[in-house]
Every structure is written in C-alpha cells, then in structure tokens.
Amino acid sequence: MQEPVQDLFTVNNLWMMIATILVFIMHLGFATLEAGLTRAKNTVNILFKNTIIPAIGLLTYAFVGFNLMYPGADFAGSIFGFAGFGLSLPEGWDSSNYNAGYTYFTDFIFQAMFAATAATIVSGAVAERVKLGPFITFSLLYVGICYPIVGMWKWGGGFLNELSTPFYDFAGSTIVHSVGGWGALVGAYLLGPRIGKYTPQGMKAIPGHNLPMATIGVFLLWFGWFGFNGGSVLSADPGAVSRVFVTTSLAAAAGAIGALIVSFLKFKTYDITMVLNGILAGLVGITAGADQMGVLDSVIIGFIGGGLIVFSVVLFDKIKIDDPVGAISVHLVGGIWGTLAVGIFGDLAGWGQLYSQLLGVAAVGLFCFATSWLIFFSLKRTVGIRVHENEETEGLDINEHSMRAYPDFASKD
16 A cells, blocks of 8 residues: 555544544533433433443444444455454554555544444433343444444445445434434334323423533534544545535534424424424434535525424324434434435435435335344343333432432432
C-alpha cells in the first residue's frame, strides 16, 4: 500500500478520534434522556443499563463484532463473513499503513462506539419492567452478532453494497438506528405495557420524573451527532465535513419545528417531549444521506421526520405497545423514513435508488425482527423477561439494585 502523506494522515486520523469522543458522549445523552423520561423509582436501573451497554458493546465488538462486520476480502461472503476472533492486522501490515486516512485502531474504536447504540435504543423501549439479567443477555447477543452481520451487508462489502444500484446508508439510519428500533419493537411487544398504562377508561400517561435531565440528554445527543455523522466522512475533508455538519443541524432544527406544529395542531398544547423526540427524529432521518443532501432537502427530511414522530407515538399507544421514551418512533420510524429519503431527495434521488433503499430496509427489518424475536422469546420462555408485579410497582431500583437514586427525597411513585 502506498504510504500516506504524513501531515494529511495525521489530520484525518485526529478528526476521526475527535469524532469517536463525540459519539462516546452520546451514551451519556441516551442515559440522561431515558432516565428523565421515566419514573424516579427506576432511575438507578436506567443508569445501570446505559452504563453496562457501552462496556458490553466495546468488548463484544473487539472479540467478535469488528471481524464480523469488516471481514476483509479473504473472509467475506455476500451475507456473512468472519475474519476470526480478536483484533489483529493482516500479516505484514502495521496500524499506520492500514488505510490512507486513519489507523487500524482508529477504525476499530470509531466503529465500536456505534455498536452499543443498538442495545441502548432497546433499553428505552423496555424500560421500567424488564429484568436486568435477561436484558444484558439480549444486549450481548444482539450487539455481538446481529448488528455486525447487518452492518457487513453494506459497510463490509456484502450484498446490499453489491446491488446494481447500491443501497446507501451513510452513517446508519437503517444499519444502526432501525436495527435498534426493531429490537425495541419486539421487546416492548413481548414484555407488554407497564402496569396502569392502558386502562378500561383509555390510555393513561405516565410522565417522566425529570424533564430538565431529558432535555440535557437530547442536547448531548445532538452534540454527539456531529461526530456520528461528521466522523462517517472518514476523513477531515473540509468540504464534506462542513456539509454534513450543516445538513445534520438543519434536519434536527426542522425536526423540532415539525414536531412542534403537528403536536400543537393535534393536542392543542406545547409538548416538550414531542419536540425533544422531533429533534432526534430529524437527526436519525438525515443520518442515511447527510453527505448527499442540500439545505432544502435537509429541512424537508427533518420536518417530515419530526411530524411523523407525533403520529407514530399515538399509533403505538393505540395498539398498546408501551414505549416509555418513544424510542421505536424515533429510531425505527425515523430510520426507515431517513433511509427512503435518500431515494427521494438529494444527489442520489431516483427510482432505482429508492428500490434499493426499500430492499435494504426490508432485508434488515426481517433479519433484525427475527433475531430479536428469537432472543427475547427464548428468554421469556426460560428465565422470564419481566419483573414481578410487586417489583414493578415498588420500583426496579430497590428490587434489582438495593438502592435508590434519590434516597433523601420522598417519591410520589
């Protein structure tokens, strides 16, 4: 391999590592958002899950996931490839001549930060009633096996990348977000709703205990998304990175406005939780095509994504799938919309591209739905996945962790 120009190599690699730090911060955003939108009696449980998931993600991705997702030409197939356990460069290579833009270890750590996101998304949808042990087991299998196999289909040179018009997913509207969304949908359905959520008199809202914390979480996620999308350029190219920063921000802002308008027209009130999830929907929606969109494209994609969230949340409540934080709506519905938008807007728009996007959404959806169903259903039939009714009523903190998040304050829960 030709030796890279050292100064450019250093700049590119440095930007990739900065982007990695930004993506890492997103895990704090997920933790605070989920904790804020759920009840005080389950805060320790939420924080514990969002602490252990990145640890599981990093270790499983190092042990097996990275080589499942990027098996290399010698070990790759169209659907499955595997280059062996652990992290090791091909013989005769060193970390610095692995790629013209970044080192082998930079590539690993940037991709590893994405890996745990799928299970983090699931955590929000199953919050306040899932057993911790079975959830950790699910996360281990889903992050370690399902996510990297799906990622290989596009980013590792698999069949979605080999279509006559290749499926396009720049930073993971489908490959990251909808992977988590499908797992969230299956988990929430098999668990059933929280006690008291759906009554004979209708749906009863169960408000979160700390909206300031939830708002901080969304802004941390928006902040981290500059690394999530900007780092996916895989270089410090100023034109490409600055374009992605602009499209990402505009979509998030438009998502907030879309959710604001639609929720106000529907509920006649200014709902902060809808606006927060509208921002996230805009971010998820632009992620598939952030490098291919213009200014107006980004605004339209974000605005529609934010509006869709409102209808999606209402729909899932109507069919009694209880999602405490709106994760299914944001990541699954938003991810599907953003993926299809690549075929409708921007530089790649066209019928051929739209067909490839539909095919990618369907293939990933089928595999993830089946895999998450197999894992969750097996756990449900063996060890059980839902805490006892008394434990749910009293709170997971005291029963799963023998502690409370706010021991000096009385709780109305």
